[in-house]
Amino acid sequence: MAVAKEIDASAGVPEFYGKELRYKREKAGLTLERLAAGGFCSVSLLSEIERGNRRMPPELAVYVDRALDTDGFFARRCEDVSEARRRGHAGYFERVLEAEKQALTIEQWSPGVVPGLLQTEAYMRALFQGECLRELPEETNEKVNARLTRAQIFEDDHKVPEYWAILPEVLLRTPTLPPQQMAEQLDHIAALIERGRIFVQIVAWNAGPHPLMQSNIMVLDFADAPPLSYMEGQHHGNTVDDPGLVKQYRRSYDLLRAAALPLGASLAMIKAAAEEYRNGAQPVRLDRRNLA
CATH class of the missing domain: 3.30.870 (Endonuclease; Chain A)
Known part of the structure; x- marks a missing residue:
């Protein structure tokens, strides 16, 4: 079984967000496939979010909070990730x-x-x-x-x-x-x-x-x-x-x-x-x- 590549959460807000998502998902005992299926998104999208490469859509964040019982954490932090990603760039x-x-x-x-x-x-x-x-x-x-x-x-x-x-x-x-x-x-x-x-x-x-x-x-x-x-x-x-x-x-x-x-x-x-x-x-x- 392939070992997931470690995420450097200190690299920035998107990476921190992604690492927390992986931690909560694994703690809940869910595979990428199972969490993605419930959120009607692709496994590749969820994997990219966990690596800090993609932004989590707000509607997906709401679903993830519900599936992982994270009390709205990911929905609240969506805009933080978005702002961090565009820092130094025009909106x-x-x-x-x-x-x-x-x-x-x-x-x-x-x-x-x-x-x-x-x-x-x-x-x-x-x-x-x-x-x-x-x-x-x-x-x-x-x-x-x-x-x-x-x-x-x-x-x-x-x-x-x-x-x-x-x-x-x-x-x-x-x-x-x-x-x-x-x-x-x-x-x-x-x-x-x-x-x-x-x-x-x-x-x-x-x-x-x-x-x-x-x-x-x-x-x-x-x-x-x-x-x-x-x-x-x-x-x-x-x-x-x-x-x-x-x-x-x-x-x-x-x-x-x-x-x-x-x-x-x-x-x-x-x-x-x-x-x-x-x-x-x-x-x-x-x-x-x-x-x-």
Whole structure:
């Protein structure tokens, strides 16, 4: 009989919550299968909750409290877990934050900035500080740490989603950071590609009109749930799970992929841009005098 992996309850609120759930369930003499059947949920969902990887739905928490005679403990603590999970992230991002950990595939088009999962710490700080000029250092640190934790998704050897990003060439040429740090940001992306963790395609600057020119998008697929898509603005995010709409966004993404450069050429372009930054080359800039 397999021995359940020990949970580090000190890792955070979700892990503490999950460990307590396992303790109470085993104390009551219930298997995962039996508790899941009574709560009309999957065994895999309950197992993920116990490991601190998934949030317990409020209606399931009410059932668990009743089944394990825990006097409302899990229902009362649901919001604590939810708040801990989204700390450092915008509230509207919570659903995607959980979905990323369960996704089989993640496909992303990011025309404005390097996607959060691919950012170096220096790049993150530059974005946060540029957006919130009067933010306290501890607030920025919380956001940076939260995003760095998200990126650990590529370090789990047991469950790494297939991640596919499409980026515009202009993103490689936009000096968001000093040259050496820009080189490190592009080196980081190239290293993830070469380790087989991600796929990246570049849309050349002269590719002409192409799908999703006015949108960013993330499409996520799962083994045991319908796909969903996510779009984000400056101060809001929108998660779409309507099958018809998700299908349309998926088609647009596939057409965009067809317009992008092949994987090998894209990697070569990323590495060449990194080398240019490293050698002190600066992207061509428009002279203000030539602007109408």
